[in-house]
Each structure stands twice: as structure tokens, then as C-alpha cells.
Amino acid sequence: MAAGSDVDGMAWRSVCPISSGLDVLGDKWSLLIVRDLIIHGTRTYSEFRESPEHVATNILANRLRLLTSLGIIERTDPDGAARNNAYRLTPTGEALRPVLEELGRWAQGNLKVHHPDMVEVL
């Protein structure tokens, strides 16, 4: 287990759903992976790396492993070779779409004052 991101090692801070959602998704990268999959449908490791935020490869591999173990994403061909094997959202991951929509809407409405270059997407 080289760099384990095991769902069984997940430490839940409380019984609150919001807190638990943040235990899983409360970092700067996980929801960006979900965003890319919502936009593109499927995405390979290299394609994730080409997104404008430029995630580091170790972080990317770690998050893909974690999101997979949580059932949020899955490989398009789970038995296939590593090469050319893309990721896609599971229904659980697809269910995050409203969260991203609200977050994007909030940012567009409330962050332009601090970040004027921000654009419209989704």
C-alpha cells in the first residue's frame, strides 16, 4: 500500500452531514476532478493534468484513488491495462453536480470583486 488513501482510514469529525461531506471533499482538488468529469464525461490521467489549475501528479493519483474507494468515480474499464484507461463519475459522483453548480454560481456572484478575471462556465 504505497500511499494509502483508504476509505476505512477516513476520520469523521462528527455526525453532521456537512462536516462529513467536507471530510471527503473539503480540499482544493477533489471537486476539481469532479468538475472535469462533469464537463468532459470521461478523462484520463494526462487530461486531468492538463486542466488549468495544474495538479501535481502525486496529489492527482492520491485523489483518484480516494474518490474511487468512496465510489464517487470509477475506471471506464476496470479490468483493462492502466494505459488509455479513463475515469468517469458514478451516480454518486454525478449527484455532486448541484453542489458544483451552486458553488460556481456563488463564486460568480460574490468573488468577482476579489478576482475580476474570473469567467463564466458550466
Next chain:
Amino acid sequence: MAAGSDVDGMAWRSVCPISSGLDVLGDKWSLLIVRDLIIHGTRTYSEFRESPEHVATNILANRLRLLTSLGIIERTDPDGAARNNAYRLTPTGEALRPVLEELGRWAQGNLKVHHPDMVEVL
């Protein structure tokens, strides 16, 4: 500037609103502070500390400063003494309610399998 959390030091990773929202709120504590204010209206420093997730005091002070500098929260009496001075949401902070609602909804529908003790709130 003992432990500066300045909005001018904010590093935006890209022009994407979702990415920018995560630049601001993409950690395990900021949205929990917003949650407490949505639930309780106002909250003092000590009250935040009593939430079940038990945030460390330095992190709490840092996030309160950051959220204040971004205009997401404010002090109820900005000119008053530090003591008994509570925080509340600004309209920008209040606008995060749908984000938290969707996150909570998602967690309740999709995380119970990993975290059976999770309860219903909001």
C-alpha cells in the same frame, strides 16, 4: 501582521469560478464556520470552539480573519471590545446557504454507507 490571512495574498489557480470558490472555501473548516452561523445567526469565538468538530484555536482565528477579509462574515460590533463580540454572515456569506444545503443533501444521500452514524440536520 502576526499570522496574516490577507485577501490580497490570495492565489487564484485559474479563472474558473468553481476553482476560485475552492481557492477560498476549499478546506475542512471555512464552510463549518458558515454552517454554524447559518444555524445560530451569530456566534462568538468560544461558541465556535464548542461545535462538535473542535477546531483548533489558531485555525479558528485564522479562518475568521480570512472570511472577514473576504466579506463573507463580519463582527456584530466592529468597533466594540474584543470580548463578547460575535460574528455573523454578510449577504455574501448568507448566499452560501444553497451550497451548504446541496452539500448536506449529497452527504445524506451518498455517505451513509461509509458513515452510518451520520444524522439529519439543516
Next chain:
DNA sequence: CCAATTGGGTTGCATAACGCAAGTGAGTTG
């Protein structure tokens, strides 16, 4: 059929963020 390339990672190490415990200092209470 073999050398070079590409895709999908892992590893090492420096830096930054987090977490805990203890301390500080102004305002309040007894």
C-alpha cells in the same frame, strides 16, 4: 524486432498547513 516514446503513475525531498498545548493580556466578576 528492437529503440524511442508515451501514458500512468511512484518516490524523495523541501515547504506550507494543520493540530495541540501552553501562554498572554484586556475586560469582568466576586
Next chain:
DNA sequence: CAACTCACTTGCGTTATGCAACCCAATTGG
């Protein structure tokens, strides 16, 4: 006016992040 809160700050060890380099199997080209 001494003890006690409250709202923080500080120090320091641990964990996470970020960067660059490396690795190996599967193609691809000659």
C-alpha cells in the same frame, strides 16, 4: 483587587502539499 473569562497568539511537532525526477509497461517507428 485578585481570580477568572474570553479572545486570541505562539511554539513546535506532525501531516499534507508541491515540485522534480524517476520508473515501468505498452505502443509506435524504422
